[in-house]
Amino acid sequence: MRLKVFVSPDMGENCYFVIDENTNEAIVIDCGAMAEKLCKFIDGENIKLKAICLTHAHFDHAGAVSEVKKHTGAPVIICEGEEVVANSPEYNLSAVFGAPFTVPYDRVMRDGEKFSFGSLEFKVISTPGHTAGGGCFYFEREGVLFSGDTLFFMSVGRTDFPSGSASALTESIKKKLFVLPDDTAVYTGHGQQTAIGFEKENNGFIF
Numbered sequence: 001m002r003l004k005v006f007v008s009p010d011m012g013e014n015c016y017f018v019i020d021e022n023t024n025e026a027i028v029i030d031c032g033a034m035a036e037k038l039c040k041f042i043d044g045e046n047i048k049l050k051a052i053c054l055t056h057a058h059f060d061h062a063g064a065v066s067e068v069k070k071h072t073g074a075p076v077i078i079c080e081g082e083e084v085v086a087n088s089p090e091y092n093l094s095a096v097f098g099a100p101f102t103v104p105y106d107r108v109m110r111d112g113e114k115f116s117f118g119s120l121e122f123k124v125i126s127t128p129g130h131t132a133g134g135g136c137f138y139f140e141r142e143g144v145l146f147s148g149d150t151l152f153f154m155s156v157g158r159t160d161f162p163s164g165s166a167s168a169l170t171e172s173i174k175k176k177l178f179v180l181p182d183d184t185a186v187y188t189g190h191g192q193q194t195a196i197g198f199e200k201e202n203n204g205f206i207f
Contacts (some may be wrong), residue, residue, distance in 0.1 A: 020118025055148025081133025129169020
């Protein structure tokens, strides 16, 4: 597994390419901004993009989806329950923070469903709370979790946006994420990398 991260200069959102080093097949997680830069990377590295995966459909995580999809033809994947956010400029916050848009998607994945590309495979972990259908992508063999805006370094995602729920977020983290191995590396939607064990011991937002 090879990772490449692009950080949005506006919202500080982390966009991740997860690349199989043998085949150059890849997915991109949360392409929220810098569409031109992302497409240039795809072309320059001869990336075979197999999917555009969204942990959730807020504008800062999905703003570049349409352009990357048009450039590559890759299908867009969201998690079950996130349709209401993808389909609504009010729910995805684009109506508040910029030009309103909806987020196109081709596939809705359920909790526990798996997706493979090259020799890599991730499992969807449904973690509602930040949004109604927020989710995480777990590469069990590699011990890597992409947590979106569910879990941050010593923090958690906001729950005061449309479809958010503080109680649901806490339950998602405790019952879905904190049961993963302590050494699981967590690549967050904003900010620095962390680990499950560290957050279990130090995250003051989860009781």
